[in-house]
Amino acid sequence: MSGSATTATMTTLPTTDTRTEPDTSLDPANPADCAHIVDQRDPANDITTAIVEGREVTALCGYRWVPYREPKGRPVCEACIEAYGRITGS
């Protein structure tokens, strides 16, 4: 045996969406097309676990959905931004 150590990186999440530009076909008025903010202090809203287990998380605005990828290029939900401002006491 050579004794060489190999660091294996487990990749469990599919990265099939390779778009880098904002998708202009997204509708900011449609909650399903928005990037929502979740309260990560609540274990029930752990995005990583939710993706792996395919369960819903609840956004600050009350919208519930099953996260499946990074919401890159999406307009951020305005209601979530407002709620986030209240939580952080800005």
Ligand SMILES: [Zn+2]
């Ligand atoms: Zn929202």
